[in-house]
Amino acid sequence: MLEHHTAVDRVFHALGDPVRRALVDRLSRGPASVSELARPFDLTLAAVVQHVQVLEQSGVIRTEKVGRVRTCRLEPEGLAAAESWIAQRRSLWERRFDRLGALLDEEADHDRSAPRPAPAPKKPRRQ
Amino acid sequence: MLEHHTAVDRVFHALGDPVRRALVDRLSRGPASVSELARPFDLTLAAVVQHVQVLEQSGVIRTEKVGRVRTCRLEPEGLAAAESWIAQRRSLWERRFDRLGALLDEEADHDRSAPRPAPAPKKPRRQ
DNA sequence: GTGATGCTCAAGCATGGACTTGAGTATCCG
DNA sequence: CGGATACTCAAGTCCATGCTTGAGCATCAC
Numbered sequence: 001m002l003e004h005h006t007a008v009d010r011v012f013h014a015l016g017d018p019v020r021r022a023l024v025d026r027l028s029r030g031p032a033s034v035s036e037l038a039r040p041f042d043l044t045l046a047a048v049v050q051h052v053q054v055l056e057q058s059g060v061i062r063t064e065k066v067g068r069v070r071t072c073r074l075e076p077e078g079l080a081a082a083e084s085w086i087a088q089r090r091s092l093w094e095r096r097f098d099r100l101g102a103l104l105d106e107e108a109d110h111d112r113s114a115p116r117p118a119p120a121p122k123k124p125r126r127q
Numbered sequence: 128m129l130e131h132h133t134a135v136d137r138v139f140h141a142l143g144d145p146v147r148r149a150l151v152d153r154l155s156r157g158p159a160s161v162s163e164l165a166r167p168f169d170l171t172l173a174a175v176v177q178h179v180q181v182l183e184q185s186g187v188i189r190t191e192k193v194g195r196v197r198t199c200r201l202e203p204e205g206l207a208a209a210e211s212w213i214a215q216r217r218s219l220w221e222r223r224f225d226r227l228g229a230l231l232d233e234e235a236d237h238d239r240s241a242p243r244p245a246p247a248p249k250k251p252r253r254q
Numbered sequence: 255g256t257g258a259t260g261c262t263c264a265a266g267c268a269t270g271g272a273c274t275t276g277a278g279t280a281t282c283c284g
Numbered sequence: 285c286g287g288a289t290a291c292t293c294a295a296g297t298c299c300a301t302g303c304t305t306g307a308g309c310a311t312c313a314c
Contacts, residue, residue, distance in 0.1 A: 009145055015213075016143025017272080018136055028216035030223060035290060045291070047273050054271095068281040068290045074220040083213040086142075086206050089155035093201040096157060144302080162260060172261070174303050181301095195260045195311045 007059060011082045014058035019043070020051050024074065027061060031073040134186060138209045141185035146170070147178050151201065154188060158200040 014020055023037055038048040052072060055061045059078035063070050141147055150164055165175040179199060182188045186205035190197050 008148075012139075012142050012145075012148060015139050018139075019272085021139060021212075024216055028219040033290080043272095044274060046275085046293090049291070049293095050272075065291085068279095070291070074216070076217045076221055079213050079217045083210055083217065085148075086210040086213075089151055089201070090203045090206045090210065092155040094203055146302085160260080170302095171304060173263090173305085176261070176263095177302075192261085195309095197261070 007078075008081055008085050010058035011060060011078055012085075014054050014060050015082060017051070017054075019048075020055055023048075023051060023055060023072075024060060024079075027072060027074045031071050033069045033071055037072060134205075135208055135212050137185035138187060138205055139212075141181050141187055142209060144178070144181075146175075147182055150175075150178060150182060150199075151187060151206075154199055154201045158198050160196045160198055164199060 015024070019041065022041075026032060026037060026040075034049055034052055035045060037052065038045050041048065052061070052063065052070075055072075056063050059075055059081070061072050061078070062075045063072045065071075142151070146168065149168075153159060153164060153167075161176055161179055162172060164179065165172050168175065179188070179190065179197075182199075183190055186202055186208070188199050188205070189202045190199045192198075
């Protein structure tokens, strides 16, 4: 069922794994080779290589091989994609929440004279 | 290998699934019952219920049952946890990047007399 | 009451994906 | 040259997770 079509799909899938998040955390402090990345984990190098591939294909990191060493570094734009996906949903919801608050305030003002007019979702009144 | 100990673990795991992200997207536009959430998907209600449970346990949504209807709404703080995890790593890396840029600039100034202090990579010369 | 709606729960299946092993290749170092 | 390092690749195992089915239970509408 999982088809990681879009960039955002791939980024969230990549960040869904705790090991990969730990790699991102490490790389946020500076570039590292694959074997440096592997060192703290109780994993084979091959396993870490696979995680690195997932991160690279998602655009969260970039790697470059020089000699026999592949150096990995964070690609901030990849992370930014996920960050702003979240931020958009959260702020959309929070704006809605604010509108509702404003609406209720306004309604409270008119309350004594106005009857309940419609069951419809009402006027936004400020965005 | 997966132990979703911390809140952040659970949130990223929850957001790792495209169906659950679609649910979050829907809920960012306003609360909905479980069957409303299920409507757009080619999934059984039971499957959607399971996704809703994962989202709720991760703190990304909150649900409330009244009568026979369970209403789901976004819990912005849950999303904020993931958002700031990302933001911290990204800004840590970007600050490092800026420092490096400044250092290289400074080094370029002294360049004729100064020796190589560190095995630094290339000079990205900031952008 | 009957029937429809909106879930809830338990069991079971099937697949994705995390991980290992084992072998191979290229690079560096002395 | 030879040995060590740093991956790379292919195969295969195994388990978590996504999903379904089928049953059960309130709640609502009539």
